[in-house]
Amino acid sequence: MSLLSVENLHVTFSTPRGPVHAVDGVSFGVGAGEVLGIVGESGSGKSVTLRAIPKLLHANATVSGTVRWRGEDLHAMDDARLRAVRGGQVAVVFQEPMSALNPVLPIGVQIDEVLTAHTQFDAAARRKRGIELLGLVGIASAATRLGQFPHEFSGGMRQRAMIAIALAAAPALLLADEPTTALDVTIQDQILKLLLRLVGELGMALVLVTHDLGVVAETCDRVAVMYAGRLCETGTVHDVFLRPHHAYTHALLRSMPGEGAARSMLVPIPGQPPRIDAPVPGCAFAPRCTFTEARCATTRPALVAMADGHESACYAAARLGSEIAA
Amino acid sequence: MSRGAWLISRLLQIVPTFLLIGLAVFVLARLLPGNAVMAMLGDRGTDEAVERMSHALGLDQSIFVQLVGFLEGVMSGRLGDSLAFRIPVTRLIGERLPVTMMLTGMATLFALLAAVPLAFVAALNANRWPDLVIRGIFQVGLSSPIFYVGLVLLTVFAAWLRWFPVGGYGDTLWERVYHLFLPAMTLGLSFAAIVMRNLRASILGVIHAEYVDFARAKGLRARVILTRHVMRNALIATVTLVGLQIGSLLGGAVITETVFAVPGVGRLMVDSIFARDYPVIQALTLVLAVFVSLAFLVTDIVQMWLDPRVGR
Ligand SMILES: Nc1ncnc2c1ncn2[C@@H]1O[C@H](COP(=O)(O)OP(=O)(O)OP(=O)(O)O)[C@@H](O)[C@H]1O
Numbered sequence: 001m002s003l004l005s006v007e008n009l010h011v012t013f014s015t016p017r018g019p020v021h022a023v024d025g026v027s028f029g030v031g032a033g034e035v036l037g038i039v040g041e042s043g044s045g046k047s048v049t050l051r052a053i054p055k056l057l058h059a060n061a062t063v064s065g066t067v068r069w070r071g072e073d074l075h076a077m078d079d080a081r082l083r084a085v086r087g088g089q090v091a092v093v094f095q096e097p098m099s100a101l102n103p104v105l106p107i108g109v110q111i112d113e114v115l116t117a118h119t120q121f122d123a124a125a126r127r128k129r130g131i132e133l134l135g136l137v138g139i140a141s142a143a144t145r146l147g148q149f150p151h152e153f154s155g156g157m158r159q160r161a162m163i164a165i166a167l168a169a170a171p172a173l174l175l176a177d178e179p180t181t182a183l184d185v186t187i188q189d190q191i192l193k194l195l196l197r198l199v200g201e202l203g204m205a206l207v208l209v210t211h212d213l214g215v216v217a218e219t220c221d222r223v224a225v226m227y228a229g230r231l232c233e234t235g236t237v238h239d240v241f242l243r244p245h246h247a248y249t250h251a252l253l254r255s256m257p258g259e260g261a262a263r264s265m266l267v268p269i270p271g272q273p274p275r276i277d278a279p280v281p282g283c284a285f286a287p288r289c290t291f292t293e294a295r296c297a298t299t300r301p302a303l304v305a306m307a308d309g310h311e312s313a314c315y316a317a318a319r320l321g322s323e324i325a326a
Numbered sequence: 327m328s329r330g331a332w333l334i335s336r337l338l339q340i341v342p343t344f345l346l347i348g349l350a351v352f353v354l355a356r357l358l359p360g361n362a363v364m365a366m367l368g369d370r371g372t373d374e375a376v377e378r379m380s381h382a383l384g385l386d387q388s389i390f391v392q393l394v395g396f397l398e399g400v401m402s403g404r405l406g407d408s409l410a411f412r413i414p415v416t417r418l419i420g421e422r423l424p425v426t427m428m429l430t431g432m433a434t435l436f437a438l439l440a441a442v443p444l445a446f447v448a449a450l451n452a453n454r455w456p457d458l459v460i461r462g463i464f465q466v467g468l469s470s471p472i473f474y475v476g477l478v479l480l481t482v483f484a485a486w487l488r489w490f491p492v493g494g495y496g497d498t499l500w501e502r503v504y505h506l507f508l509p510a511m512t513l514g515l516s517f518a519a520i521v522m523r524n525l526r527a528s529i530l531g532v533i534h535a536e537y538v539d540f541a542r543a544k545g546l547r548a549r550v551i552l553t554r555h556v557m558r559n560a561l562i563a564t565v566t567l568v569g570l571q572i573g574s575l576l577g578g579a580v581i582t583e584t585v586f587a588v589p590g591v592g593r594l595m596v597d598s599i600f601a602r603d604y605p606v607i608q609a610l611t612l613v614l615a616v617f618v619s620l621a622f623l624v625t626d627i628v629q630m631w632l633d634p635r636v637g638r
């Protein structure tokens with residue numbers, strides 16, 4: 001059974017200019033010790049999906065679908081139970097390290113409050129764990145750093161501090177939204193290795209949102225590709241990268257510079273992603289797709305199993321063939 | 327710059343501030359239209375009397391000698407005698423100032439006790455009925471002039487219900503609190519409205535901040551999120567406002583003390599202006615300006631204490 005399962009998730013924001021369908025029927029699961037990558041262009045709904053899982057969206061968001069945590073409906077939990085899951089079992093790393101830390105509290109306090117909420121540690125043990133956590137994410141002179149405020153940290157250090165906070169209570173699942181964007185390559189490697197070590201040693205599950213297909217190739221077991229709030233394709237990284245079954249994934253991989261794999265950022269595909277304020281009847285990618293057929297514009301393709309554990313929502317799946325000769 | 331150095335430089339700032347206040351008061355007193363001595367003496371202003379008085383007040387000396395004399399006097403606490411009461415100005419103000427302090431202190435306390443919790447209730451129910459009711463009531467409070475609010479409270483609670491005295495002061499602390507209750511409510515109302523509106527807006531600004539979402543993601547209790555993450559950040563902006571309002575609060579005290587016959591410096595100021603009691607006006611201006619700049623100092627220190635980014 002998966003640790004986390006998301007079924008048919010929809011998120012609609014009501015804005016002064018009308019509804020915005022940010023997430024439109026997304027389903028996926030993550031098992032213990034598994035690393036799922038979520039990729040997609042900017043605005044494709046990755047962050048909103050991640051925030052919807054532990055119910056972090058605000059009142060202007062209408063969320064439907066089911067989110068199960070160890071089989072239990074997470075969105076139907078009472079407050080106390082939800083609090084225990086948030087931060088204790090399901091932790092989140094936000095995309096913006098500059099604004100996610102409280103400017104008026106020392107970093108130590110911001111770590112400490114997680115430990116207070118989710119562990120029985122006394123003050124001394126919490127402090128010891130705080131120092132250990134900062135060391136773990138590679139922040140030097142941790143004991144001094146505990147007493148400092150976010151404005152005394154560099155952008156990269158804030159991001160690492162946020163990761164330390166998320167990891168504080170040893171969660172079973174980490175939802176990490178581009179956790180390494182503000183970091184230079186060496187530290188990025190160090191953080192990813194740390195996360196993979198926690199996955200390997202403690203069986204932590206990891207959902208990793210990223211723009212970087214190279215990172216996905218190196219770190220993830222499975223990948224979910226999103227486009228305009230919809231899930232295009234999921235499967236093992238190996239299957240999806242080698243034999244994409246969705247025209248968008250196909251285009252995405254082909255738009256990567258060089259020979260695929262190592263550390264390549266997403267290069268946008270010509271054309272614009274569609275507006276998401278009016279639901280598109282057919283496939284959202286159709287206007288930019290080179291494999292379109294008539295029904296693509298009118299009837300939305302359903303997510304169907306292409307092979308074992310490999311699902312795609314594309315009429316052209318079979319025609320994409322083995323064009324990716326990576 | 328360290329926070330300690332920041333604090334020391336902020337404290338030192340008070341010296342030039344006080345000097346400037348002194349200078350301003352000195353210059354203003356001499357800019358008053360007409361001859362001050364003539365004005366003071368009124369009908370009794372014969373040439374001889376004017377000359378005698380000018381000499382007594384040192385007004386026949388050069389302006390620099392006068393300024394030095396004035397500043398010396400201020401430093402040593404000699405501010406002259408009241409023309410109307412014939413007692414030293416310092417004694418007069420010393421008797422009246424505590425009354426006004428207590429009035430403004432109570433008004434501030436009432437205002438904050440009402441405004442802070444209500445701002446939270448309003449912000450947490452933004453645009454729903456509790457918010458609309460609270461904002462509506464304070465809107466009325468904000469748009470009613472102080473003397474009107476004072477008269478309404480007097481009529482209802484003092485004249486009809488007889489819960490409170492119509493005016494005056496008392497001898498014991500309790501009596502004083504009792505006498506100042508309605509005046510403090512009157513004076514505090516518009517202050518409360520301003521604080522409530524400002525705090526409500528800053529809570530709404532903070533409540534959707536990323537760090538508040540992050541705090542929710544940590545699984546903290548709602549109460550902890552509200553006090554530790556929302557309130558502290560929201561108060562930073564409001565503290566400055568509260569400090570800046572002390573000046574208008576003193577202005578309001580002048581009216582309130584007049585309506586409720588409270589023997590404070592506000593009423594003393596009005597009486598002195600009508601009586602052309604220049605030494606008192608001058609000294610009061612000085613004392614109130616110093617008081618306001620001390621309030622600003624306290625505001626800055628509280629600000630520093632709340633916000634670790636200040637002074638770094
Ligand atoms: N609170 C909100 N109110 C209205 N619209 C929102 C809100 N949050 C997100 N959106 C919209 O939802 C869509 C998806 O946003 P999301 O942040 O999930 O994108 P993303 O895939 O994370 O992009 P990026 O890679 O740039 O982080 C965007 O069009 C965004 O404008």
Ligand SMILES: [Mg+2]
Binds near residue numbers: 048177
């Ligand atoms: Mg994002």
